[in-house]
Amino acid sequence: MLSSFGRAFLTPDLRGKLLFTLGIMALFRLGSHVPAPGIDYQLVQKCQSLGSGSNSLLGLTNMFSGGALLQLSIFALGIMPYITASIIVQLLTVVIPHFERLKQEGAAGQAKMTQYTRYLTIGLAVLQSTTLISFARNPSQLFGGTPMQCPTVMHDDSLWSVSLLVLTLTAATGLIMWLGELITEKGVGNGMSLLIFTSIAAGFPASLWAIKDRGWDKFVLVLLLGLAILTVVVFVEQCTRRIPVQYAKRMVGRRMYGGTSTYIPLKMNMANVIPIIFASSILMLPMMVAQFQTPNDGTRPPAWVEWVSRHLQMSTDPIYVAIYVTLIIFFTFFYTSITFDPDDVADSMKRYGGFVPGVRAGRPTAQYLRYVLNRITVPGALYLGILSLIPLFALDRLGSIGDFPFGGASLLIVVGVGLQTVKQIESKLQQHEYEGFLR
Numbered sequence: 254m255l256s257s258f259g260r261a262f263l264t265p266d267l268r269g270k271l272l273f274t275l276g277i278m279a280l281f282r283l284g285s286h287v288p289a290p291g292i293d294y295q296l297v298q299k300c301q302s303l304g305s306g307s308n309s310l311l312g313l314t315n316m317f318s319g320g321a322l323l324q325l326s327i328f329a330l331g332i333m334p335y336i337t338a339s340i341i342v343q344l345l346t347v348v349i350p351h352f353e354r355l356k357q358e359g360a361a362g363q364a365k366m367t368q369y370t371r372y373l374t375i376g377l378a379v380l381q382s383t384t385l386i387s388f389a390r391n392p393s394q395l396f397g398g399t400p401m402q403c404p405t406v407m408h409d410d411s412l413w414s415v416s417l418l419v420l421t422l423t424a425a426t427g428l429i430m431w432l433g434e435l436i437t438e439k440g441v442g443n444g445m446s447l448l449i450f451t452s453i454a455a456g457f458p459a460s461l462w463a464i465k466d467r468g469w470d471k472f473v474l475v476l477l478l479g480l481a482i483l484t485v486v487v488f489v490e491q492c493t494r495r496i497p498v499q500y501a502k503r504m505v506g507r508r509m510y511g512g513t514s515t516y517i518p519l520k521m522n523m524a525n526v527i528p529i530i531f532a533s534s535i536l537m538l539p540m541m542v543a544q545f546q547t548p549n550d551g552t553r554p555p556a557w558v559e560w561v562s563r564h565l566q567m568s569t570d571p572i573y574v575a576i577y578v579t580l581i582i583f584f585t586f587f588y589t590s591i592t593f594d595p596d597d598v599a600d601s602m603k604r605y606g607g608f609v610p611g612v613r614a615g616r617p618t619a620q621y622l623r624y625v626l627n628r629i630t631v632p633g634a635l636y637l638g639i640l641s642l643i644p645l646f647a648l649d650r651l652g653s654i655g656d657f658p659f660g661g662a663s664l665l666i667v668v669g670v671g672l673q674t675v676k677q678i679e680s681k682l683q684q685h686e687y688e689g690f691l692r
Contacts (some may be wrong), residue, residue, distance in 0.1 A: 258681055267441070267681055273442035278451045284328040284428075285321035285452075290421055291414045292325045292389065295301070296406040300392045314488070316450055316663060325389060325406065327425045328379055332410075332433070334426050338373035339445075340527065342366055346559065347591055352621050364557060374430055382422035386415055391445040436658050441681070450670040454664045483641065486668050489636055494519040494620070496630050501606040519626060521633040524588040526665045529641050531588075532580035539565050569645050578638040585634035586627075595622035640665065 263269050288294045301323060315322040318331030346352040346366075355362035390405050398485030407414065465472040494517040543561040546554065554562075564572040583683065599619035601607075608614045610623045644661045 258607060264682065267678070270439065270441045270681075272434050273367055274442065274447065277436050277440065277444075277651065278447065279593075281328070281432060281448055281451055285318065285326050285331075285426065285455075285511050286324065288326050289329060290323055291408050293406050293408060294324075295455070297323075297325050297392075302407065316456065317449060318565075323386075323433050327421055328429060330378055330426050331452060332429055332445060334377040334381060335370070335374045335376045335430050335433070335445060336449075336530075337377055340530075341373060342370045344591065345550075356675070360578060364565045371430065375427060378423040378426035379419060382426075385422065386418055396614070412481055424595060425436045442670070442677055446666075446670045446673065449666055453667055456663075471538055482640075482664065486640070486664055487672070489521055490665075490668055492521045494521070496625060497610055498602060501608070501611055510533065510609060519593075519629060521629050522636060523592060523630070523633070524637070525669060526590050528581045528584035528637055529662045531584040532577055532641075535580060536565060536567075536577060567645065574642065577641065581638045582634040582642055585637055586630055589626065589630050589633075593626065595626065597620040598622060637665075666674045 264269065277579070309316070314333050317333050317336070318329060319333055321328045325381050342352070346356050352366065355365050358365075386407075389407050390410060392406050406417075430445075432446030432467075433448050436442065436447055438444075440447075461472070461475070464475050465631050495518055497514060497516050499514050539561045541556045543554075543565075548557050553691075564570050566573065595617045599615060599622060602609075602618060603614040609618055609621060
């Protein structure tokens with residue numbers, strides 16, 4: 254990987270793309286530290302010292318924003334509105350025929366779906382910024398502590414100030430979306446994925462430093478454990494079941510086509526990090542409702558609120574662990590069935606004269622693909638469940654989930670984006686070498 258980056262910097266055009274990408278990533282991190290208008294930054298820092306942001310209700314969103322959410326900066330929403338909009342549009346392709354037709358139209362249909370995703374991103378940014386402002390008015394629900402210890406962090410909660418804050422956060426989300434598309438167009442790698450990578454990787458040094466403060470023995474143990482987990486994640490993410498496909502020879506005019514062999518790559522973890530995000534988001538909803546129903550006058554909350562706070566809070570509670578893993582396994586199968594349809598693949602192979610050796614074309618091929626897909630999805634779902642539980646059990650040893658960066662969604666995203674970016678750099682290097690040879 255390091256040799257690929259070194260060779261890329263020695264190539265003039267790739268060096269320009271890499272520097273452009275690094276510049277956009279630095280600009281994105283700079284915006285994560287600019288306070289939003291009307292927010293008292295000193296009070297925000299005081300409220301953060303009262304509780305642990307990593308254990309807060311919006312810990313997942315804060316991770317994807319690189320800590321900007323709990324700092325209430327202009328980039329507080331981060332890339333989450335775009336991620337949510339992309340997932341919603343992708344799910345709509347299954348239930349709405351119009352979106353399914355757009356998906357089959359190729360580049361033109363994909364451009365139209367991208368436009369819908371942008372519109373939906375802005376709408377979700379308005380909704381999420383309004384929710385964030387409600388937390389800013391009562392920061393104790395966001396940071397912890399009591400309303401007396403952590404009062405409102407807004408200088409003014411008038412309609413004009415709230416509207417300005419909503420407009421700023423929404424415009425910043427649009428700017429992040431534009432920066433990500435600039436990286437995709439003029440830089441190296443997928444822009445949105447690299448911005449998420451930047452947000453998550455920015456929290457690693459602080460997490461490791463917090464572990465070092467608890468003792469060098471824990472720091473060395475966490476590093477060794479992190480390297481072991483990283484090795485396993487890279488190995489599993491590279492695991493692919495290759496299904497051979499043979500294309501029959503056919504005569505078109507005076508030319509002979511076909512007769513080639515290829516394969517269908519089926520990854521063990523085709524759903525990537527989506528099941529963990531879905532499961533965490535669903536389990537976050539009861540806690541959010543219960544937190545709003547908790548009285549601030551010190552009286553005892555309702556019985557269902559106590560049960561939710563006891564069993565559905567992010568912890569090693571057996572009920573929470575069982576529900577969490579079950580949701581991850583369910584969403585792994587659900588999302589895999591959406592992203593890979595064996596019937597469509599079998600029909601496409603049959604249309605172009607392709608077949609799996611030893612399997613008849615058509616429905617038998619679809620049944621065979623579905624059988625193989627289910628067999629590799631089972632260990633993939635269990636792998637995601639185990640990986641997502643690592644930060645929960647690290648909570649008992651380290652005292653804070655955010656202090657253990659080697660697990661869950663964060664490590665999956667960092668490894669996945671890193672491997673994808675390195676592969677794209679290597680492909681560009683090979684293309685450059687071929688062009689130089691032809692010249």
